[in-house]
Amino acid sequence: MSYIRFQDLHGSAHLNGPERPHLYNLIHEHARRTLFDCQDAGARAYTLFDLLPQDHELREVRLGGQVSPHRWLGVYARTLQTSIFDDPIVDYRGHQVRPLTLLLNTAMDSGTEPLRLAARLMGQCEINTWVDGPNRRWLAGVITQGLASGDFRADCGWHDVQRLLLARDDHPVVVSWSDSFPSYWNTALHTPDGKLLDGEEAEQLWETMPAAEQWAHGLRALKDRSAELLEMTPDWAGYRFGSTVSLGDLLATDHIRRLDRAFELAG
Template identity: 35%
Template sequence: MSRVYFTSPSGTAELKGSERAWLGSLVNDIAIGALSLNTQGNAEQMLKFVDPAHYLYLDPHAPKRPGWQAPWAASYKTAFGVGMGGAPLVQYQGHDLGTFTVALNTALTLGNDPIKLGARIHAQCELNCWVDGPDRAWMAGIIDHGLEIGVYRRGSEDDPQGWEQVAELLRARDDEPVVLYDSIDSEGFPNAHVGGWMPAWPEGIPETHAGWDLLTDAQKQERDDRSEAWYDLTEPEQWVISMSALREKKGHGLQIRPDNWTRYHFGHGISALDLVASDAEQRLSDAFGVPA
């Protein structure tokens, strides 16, 4: 799993990839626990929401066969965690809920502050989630609490996971934002693709390596020239451009802040608790605006 970097104009700290993997496993395990598939009726309830094209879909008579629940539940837990199956594992009237989104919302619903922060970091570090200067000490306090209760792991003296260093960076000052990115992002932050520095990608062409081959020579040259010009800017200038773009994404939920901490949710907002509730279909109907 990739490392997570916390960066500011004045410094950077990193969280080991093994700790991010740990956060991901916590998020998944909390959701699986909340589904409680060994509880009478819960497996049958979740079976109703499996897409018929998924390999875990069973005919309506399957629950009448003795002993079906335990092996099915074991397979379901695996599929939930790795997202395999070729079709939605959790869907409602054609709407794919996405097991990752369900797991994240479950962590936000059931978790304490360190669990909530862990879910946000795991889900949004690749998207450049961030914390503003005045809220840095607040986030550092959550990290302290997570270390104290064991949700976050310290590692060894010779090989720390990095939480202490992150908290130290956060407390170093309160007048600069701290932005996250992961080690897969070779450009880090700030970069030319965050903000309006690069020309808009042409409509109708996928923004992929294959799409690059579909650009005209003039479009390719324009992008190459603009990308090179990025490195002629000073680092403070790069920060202003990229950070301004992040601040404009208010509706994307990338700013981690205390004033919406308890209300924040991902996507449709549905958690595992909603799926096993007695009125699950009504909750799903409300979430997607379709008749129950």
């Protein structure tokens, strides 16, 4: 399993490979608790069943008779974790939600601050989520909470990440997976007259640049991707991935209104 790397211009730290599936398990366990802590689990199980895509294998596990709502919710929870190809688990009026997106949004919706960090890392470590210099201390504090609660495992590199975050506050820290940031293939490089360089030309130019210049190009390209909402900030409680739908939305008594709003179908 690839590790998760935190990096600024001056140094780096990483979470060991085993911590990545551990973070995923934390997110899934929170979703499982959300399923079983909801009021009127029976009615909610029928709601989730009705929202399944027509060809989903869970439709073969018919509610009623020997399959109680509680038992069916257990199967649903396992499906959220074991869906290898992330096949959609919600289909509402032609709009679909995939299990991983549902798990990540559930953690962002009702999870603790450490669970929200786990969700951002699981959802965006491979596309370079990042934290700006003035917010580095805040993110280090979230890690402190995670270590204190036992959600984050101390022997997996979290203390090294904290030291990196607290070392300074004048540079962003960028997250990646195994490969370091930045790289020429996600940084648009141009000739002096403005021509965009192709892969081979870009690589050759990249290799001649000092590290500080590479970092400047990479960070500029990352900040230009503002529409992807990759920056982690203290006001992230309202942050959502993709469809924005969480289990809290699906289990709510007004789930139809929430789905209409999420998919802009109301009115």
